[in-house]
Amino acid sequence: MEMHAYSEDYLLTAQRILGDMLDYAVNEYEFDPDEFYKMFLVSDVSRQFQEGNPTYIAGKNGCEIVKEVIRSAGLIMEEIPDEMYLDKSPEYWVGWALAYYQWYTARPFMKIYKVVTIEDLLKMYSVYHEMDIMKFVEAINEKWDQYYNDNQDGIPYITGASNFRNGKIELVRWTPSPQVITKQGDLLLTCKGTVGEMAFNDFGNAHIARQIMAIRNTYGLNVEYLSFCISFYIEEIKAVAKGIIPGISREDILNLILPIPPENYQRLVISQIRKSNHTLYLIEKSLS
Numbered sequence: 001m002e003m004h005a006y007s008e009d010y011l012l013t014a015q016r017i018l019g020d021m022l023d024y025a026v027n028e029y030e031f032d033p034d035e036f037y038k039m040f041l042v043s044d045v046s047r048q049f050q051e052g053n054p055t056y057i058a059g060k061n062g063c064e065i066v067k068e069v070i071r072s073a074g075l076i077m078e079e080i081p082d083e084m085y086l087d088k089s090p091e092y093w094v095g096w097a098l099a100y101y102q103w104y105t106a107r108p109f110m111k112i113y114k115v116v117t118i119e120d121l122l123k124m125y126s127v128y129h130e131m132d133i134m135k136f137v138e139a140i141n142e143k144w145d146q147y148y149n150d151n152q153d154g155i156p157y158i159t160g161a162s163n164f165r166n167g168k169i170e171l172v173r174w175t176p177s178p179q180v181i182t183k184q185g186d187l188l189l190t191c192k193g194t195v196g197e198m199a200f201n202d203f204g205n206a207h208i209a210r211q212i213m214a215i216r217n218t219y220g221l222n223v224e225y226l227s228f229c230i231s232f233y234i235e236e237i238k239a240v241a242k243g244i245i246p247g248i249s250r251e252d253i254l255n256l257i258l259p260i261p262p263e264n265y266q267r268l269v270i271s272q273i274r275k276s277n278h279t280l281y282l283i284e285k286s287l288s
Contacts, residue, residue, distance in 0.1 A: 013058045014057035018095035023084075049109070094122055148175075151174070154177070155181075158212055178206075182205070189214075189215060192211040220263070225266040225270055
């Protein structure tokens with residue numbers, strides 16, 4: 001017996017609500033489809049919806065959902081009267097189909113979005129909107145299987161801060177279709193969402209998501225020394241993170257002014273910092 005996200009009794013209403021939400025956000029409030037959907041993803045609304053809270057999958061309409069997402073993002077906008085059209089737009093179909101897929105698979109909206117963006121789904125409209133909905137499910141499942149796998153098919157896939165553990169990378173996913181590659185020796189830095197986590201690539205080629213930046217040592221700089229320098233600036237780096245989902249750019253890192261002493265002095269700095277960190281660890285351990 002397949003397990004779905006919530007009772008099928010709510011499904012048609014939930015599909016209509018998510019369809020109206022995306023339609024209203026894009027065609028009335030004139031949000032970019034992906035930008036609004038990201039706001040939805042980071043709000044508590046998406047969690048309530050995917051967990052089948054009746055208030056969200058049956059009790060509110062799509063327009064009310066949009067206004068709640070706007071408020072949760074801290075935006076102040078003129079309120080537009082509710083509008084739900086009989087003629088359904090491509091944006092409506094995307095929300096409608098996405099609600100079905102999330103219900104059918106019980107997968108989180110955030111993980112689905114990593115596989116297909118709203119822009120990707122809008123491109124599917126002309127082919128899939130008149131097909132049986134299960135054809136859409138099969139198409140997204142194919143993309144899911146290409147994106148996520150745990151059977152080591154392809155090269156490691158690092159999705160974000162969840163892969164970072166105490167300065168090391170945990171490899172739990174692989175992809176046969178890599179696009180952005182990190183190489184052994186790179187310093188990896190989380191640059192979107194959770195900003196400032198760092199770890200060394202000591203495992204070889206891997207695909208990295210857009211939440212991660214790979215800093216490559218092309219000038220003979222000691223990478224551990226570089227990581228200590230960036231750590232020194234980490235709070236300043238976090239302070240410049242912008243957007244609804246906080247993020248830093250390549251320029252934010254390139255614009256850092258770092259001291260570059262001779263290599264032997266870099267090793268000396270590393271040694272001293274290691275000793276200091278170990279001393280702090282012993283002090284904290286004794287206090288606990």
